[in-house]
Amino acid sequence: MTGRTHDLAAVTALGIVVWVDPPQTLTLGTALIAILANQIGGILPDIDQPTAPLWKNLPVGKYIGKSVDTLMGGHRFISHSLVGVAIFGSLALALLNFLHPIMPHTNIYLVWWAFIVGLLSHLILDSLTKEGVPWLLPLKTKFGFPNKSFRITTGKAVETLVFFPLILLFDIWFCISHYQFILNFIHQRIT
Ligand SMILES: [Zn+2]
Numbered sequence: 001m002t003g004r005t006h007d008l009a010a011v012t013a014l015g016i017v018v019w020v021d022p023p024q025t026l027t028l029g030t031a032l033i034a035i036l037a038n039q040i041g042g043i044l045p046d047i048d049q050p051t052a053p054l055w056k057n058l059p060v061g062k063y064i065g066k067s068v069d070t071l072m073g074g075h076r077f078i079s080h081s082l083v084g085v086a087i088f089g090s091l092a093l094a095l096l097n098f099l100h101p102i103m104p105h106t107n108i109y110l111v112w113w114a115f116i117v118g119l120l121s122h123l124i125l126d127s128l129t130k131e132g133v134p135w136l137l138p139l140k141t142k143f144g145f146p147n148k149s150f151r152i153t154t155g156k157a158v159e160t161l162v163f164f165p166l167i168l169l170f171d172i173w174f175c176i177s178h179y180q181f182i183l184n185f186i187h188q189r190i191t
Contacts, residue, residue: 001125002155003043003052008167010042011035013121014114015171018185019178023110025189030107034114037092041118044088045079045126048072080126081137085119128163129154 001009014035026034046052048069055065069075078084092115096108127133130151132144144151152159175182 001122001129001152001159003046005159005164005167006042006046006122006125007039008164008171009125010038010118010121012167012171012174013124014038014117015174017113017117019174019181022185022189023107025191026107026110027105028190029103029105030110031190033103033106034111037111037115038118041088041092041115042122044119045084045122048077048079049075076126076131076133076142078137080123080133082135083137085116085123088119089116128152 043052047055047065049055050062050065050069052065055061055068058064072078078087089112093108093112096112100106100108123133123135127135127144128151129144130148130153132142132148132151134140135143152163
């Protein structure tokens with residue numbers, strides 16, 4: 001999937017998780033940092049791709065990207081598995097604990113969960129593509145759903161003209177049909 005689809009899917013997944021299990025209270029800072037962490041989680045697995053937007057935007061990113069690609073075992077390998085989720089999750093938690101003293105009003109666990117939701121949304125979305133995802137590394141089998149012939153090819157018309165608009169339509173429907181919930185959440189739970 002492209003970065004744009006992953007961004008949208010990550011925030012969509014976060015919205016669903018918040019709706020299913022809304023946090024009791026959170027500060028505005030926590031909410032904003034959580035959305036940022038969610039977006040980072042949503043595209044992070046693709047750092048194993050030298051052409052990833054992150055590397056493209058850095059001055060020597062192309063070379064760093066190639067090194068990371070080798071380190072990660074190639075595209076759709078460690079970073080696209082549950083082992084990768086555990087590694088990224090541990091590193092993110094360590095980083096958030098380190099940063100907590102300079103952002104004391106931030107609930108780092110909510111931020112961390114938003115990051116994990118982003119990561120998992122990436123893996124689920126890539127499982128819908130023909131290539132699949134090696135969820136259970138070191139088992140190298142790539143899993144995907146549904147049947148391979150019904151899966152999407154990254155960057156092709158079905159993704160950009162059908163799949164992406166479908167997620168967008170879902171988001172619009174979700175916001176309209178859960179308008180009162182969103183309003184109450186913002187008014188009553190964000191402090
Ligand atoms: Zn990916």
